[in-house]
Amino acid sequence: MSVEIRKYDVVIVGAGLAGCAAARECQMAGLKTVVLTKVHPLRSHSGAAQGGINAALNEADTTSHEFDTVKGSDYLGDQDAIELMCQKAPETIRWLEKMGAVFSRNEDGSIAQRPFGGQSQPRACFAKDRTGLICLQTIYEQAHRAGVEFLDEWYVGDLVYDNATSKVNGVVACNLRDTQFAIFNAKVVMFATGGYGRTYKINSNAHANTGDGLSIVARHGLPLEDMEFVQFHPSGLAGSGVLMSEAARGEGGHLLNSNGERFMSKYAPEKMELASRDVVSRGIEREIMEGRGVGEKKDAVYLDVRHLGEEKIMERLPELRDLALAFLGQDMAKEPIMIRATAHYSMGGIPTDINCHVKKNPTETVTGFYAAGECACVSVHGANRLGANSVLEAVLFGRHAGENIVKDIEAIAMVDVDESSADKFMKEVDWVIATNGSERVPALRAYLQETMTENAGVFRDEARLAKQKEIIKEIRKRYQNIRIDDSSRLFNTDMQEAIELGHMIDYAAFIVEGALARKESRGAQYREDYQSRDDANFLYHTYATMDGEGNISLDKGAVSIGKFQPEARTY
Numbered sequence: 211m212s213v214e215i216r217k218y219d220v221v222i223v224g225a226g227l228a229g230c231a232a233a234r235e236c237q238m239a240g241l242k243t244v245v246l247t248k249v250h251p252l253r254s255h256s257g258a259a260q261g262g263i264n265a266a267l268n269e270a271d272t273t274s275h276e277f278d279t280v281k282g283s284d285y286l287g288d289q290d291a292i293e294l295m296c297q298k299a300p301e302t303i304r305w306l307e308k309m310g311a312v313f314s315r316n317e318d319g320s321i322a323q324r325p326f327g328g329q330s331q332p333r334a335c336f337a338k339d340r341t342g343l344i345c346l347q348t349i350y351e352q353a354h355r356a357g358v359e360f361l362d363e364w365y366v367g368d369l370v371y372d373n374a375t376s377k378v379n380g381v382v383a384c385n386l387r388d389t390q391f392a393i394f395n396a397k398v399v400m401f402a403t404g405g406y407g408r409t410y411k412i413n414s415n416a417h418a419n420t421g422d423g424l425s426i427v428a429r430h431g432l433p434l435e436d437m438e439f440v441q442f443h444p445s446g447l448a449g450s451g452v453l454m455s456e457a458a459r460g461e462g463g464h465l466l467n468s469n470g471e472r473f474m475s476k477y478a479p480e481k482m483e484l485a486s487r488d489v490v491s492r493g494i495e496r497e498i499m500e501g502r503g504v505g506e507k508k509d510a511v512y513l514d515v516r517h518l519g520e521e522k523i524m525e526r527l528p529e530l531r532d533l534a535l536a537f538l539g540q541d542m543a544k545e546p547i548m549i550r551a552t553a554h555y556s557m558g559g560i561p562t563d564i565n566c567h568v569k570k571n572p573t574e575t576v577t578g579f580y581a582a583g584e585c586a587c588v589s590v591h592g593a594n595r596l597g598a599n600s601v602l603e604a605v606l607f608g609r610h611a612g613e614n615i616v617k618d619i620e621a622i623a624m625v626d627v628d629e630s631s632a633d634k635f636m637k638e639v640d641w642v643i644a645t646n647g648s649e650r651v652p653a654l655r656a657y658l659q660e661t662m663t664e665n666a667g668v669f670r671d672e673a674r675l676a677k678q679k680e681i682i683k684e685i686r687k688r689y690q691n692i693r694i695d696d697s698s699r700l701f702n703t704d705m706q707e708a709i710e711l712g713h714m715i716d717y718a719a720f721i722v723e724g725a726l727a728r729k730e731s732r733g734a735q736y737r738e739d740y741q742s743r744d745d746a747n748f749l750y751h752t753y754a755t756m757d758g759e760g761n762i763s764l765d766k767g768a769v770s771i772g773k774f775q776p777e778a779r780t781y
């Protein structure tokens with residue numbers, strides 16, 4: 211089969227906030243830019259962000275935003291990147307407004323801001339509880355207007371990377387409509403492929419969040435950073451994990467156990483329900499483990515917002531009320547609803563420097579390769595992200611990546627590639643369609659998700675992590691023996707899901723290996739066998755690489771410490 215080779219200045223993979231923001235910058239500077247996305251841009255997970263986007267609109271508050279972020283990160287966040295983010299946040303809100311995003315207002319017309327966990331001031335700007343959707347619609351629209359080419363329902367399966375020159379020259383993709391392959395040959399590639407929450411059974415993520423970008427990068431022997439840090443959000447709807455935004459607690463919601471106690475008084479006496487996410491998630495899971503859960507299986511706790519009154523609920527949390535009604539049949543205006551911790555956000559990812567250049571090791575970068583948004587680890591979140599800092603990160607660093615591409619591109623060579631660059635991905639797809647084993651993809655995926663939740667979830671220890679490492683090896687082996695039902699080349703979603711499962715297996719191994727090696731508790735990583743943070747031995751970023759057999763080696767990268775020296779973290 212012949213493979214078409216298309217030429218661009220810039221190829222961006224992912225049409226969420228980060229991809230769209232970068233694409234607009236590039237196109238506005240006259241670069242020929244294409245965005246490839248496996249779902250329609252407006253179905254990117256960014257559109258599901260409910261609660262808000264942080265900014266210290268009162269600029270006297272900027273240092274405090276920095277401090278809250280550093281503290282929230284459990285001192286693992288890189289303070290140079292955090293400083294950049296917090297200082298540019300107010301300008302980012304104004305930029306969004308000028309582009310047409312409409313934020314909720316106070317009576318006096320100023321932008322309203324709500325409190326979010328782990329923050330000393332109300333800083334989350336919001337558009338009711340549809341913040342991500344409003345921002346995404348706005349930036350997508352403006353990128354379109356600037357002339358960016360969007361190719362949706364294109365699946366990117368490989369990177370064209372020349373290891374010898376350490377330069378990225380494009381990507382290999384297939385059109386999901388007919389499984390036609392094409393090489394997108396470009397001077398610059400940017401990954402904005404989003405998060406990897408789908409590797410857990412209870413999660414808040416879109417079905418598309420299978421972490422493809424990370425595994426694609428890792429399969430070229432490039433490192434992934436801090437993969438052990440997976441954030442569990444305190445409030446997913448019981449059963450499904452669908453998110454009840456932190457806005458519900460920000461607006462004043464209470465968490466109650468089966469005795470009707472506001473149990474957070476035991477775990478975070480000062481901040482209560484608004485302590486940082488790792489702290490609240492552990493509080494909830496601890497109550498459930500100790501038998502004070504609610505519901506038939508006693509595997510949930512209550513979130514109670516009734517005291518806010520129906521009017522405020524309808525004004526500030528209409529989407530959440532609808533979700534609880536649709537998924538649980540519970541009306542939050544009339545009764546407490548059932549929630550539990552849900553896998554939500556990936557702090558780790560493709561390592562980048564502060565200007566979004568992808569790193570090939572802790573100190574050197576790859577030429578012509580950028581990443582931003584949730585798939586990247588510029589490390590503004592360190593070991594734990596604060597609510598409403600990640601829509602900010604995606605928009606701000608997406609734009610920043612675009613600006614840096616524009617700055618750098620003149621010095622970057624266009625290296626022509628030939629059809630053979632597509633061989634690896636074409637073989638992978640052909641194998642998935644033709645292979646005739648006995649393992650079924652949905653069952654294998656469910657096994658991975660269930661065991662990751664059990665063994666590499668909110669509470670971790672050596673024995674369970676070691677067990678999970680073996681389970682992943684077993685799943686990797688069984689994956690070689692899969693079979694799918696659909697052998698056609700038209701919208702073959704069986705094929706896509708099988709390829710995605712391959713990616714999930716790869717990056718799940720990184721999560722487990724990083725968690726095993728980090729014999730301490732920091733931010734989202736909680737080891738029952740090592741319950742305190744250990745700065746003397748573990749104040750570093752994990753850099754992990756994978757060999758052809760799926761074995762992972764670990765290296766260390768320095769944390770950038772600025773104004774704030776590590777200290778105890780209490781809420």
Ligand SMILES: Cc1cc2nc3c(=O)[nH]c(=O)nc-3n(C[C@H](O)[C@H](O)[C@H](O)COP(=O)(O)OP(=O)(O)OC[C@H]3O[C@@H](n4cnc5c(N)ncnc54)[C@H](O)[C@@H]3O)c2cc1C
Pocket residue numbers: 223224225226227228229246247248249250251254255256257258259260261262263264341342364365366367402403404405414415416418422423453455554555582583584585597598599600601602604
């Ligand atoms: C339910 C929910 C609520 C949230 N609420 C908030 C909030 O209130 N505030 C906050 O700050 N953060 C929130 N977050 C987090 C935040 O929304 C995300 O981290 C952020 O929007 C990610 O943006 P992104 O551009 O990096 O990726 P995404 O928006 O996830 O986009 C990823 C893109 O990559 C594409 N892609 C992936 N793999 C491939 C492939 N192989 N081929 C082609 N395309 C591919 C997808 O099609 C998609 O377009 C929330 C997250 C969730 C899940």
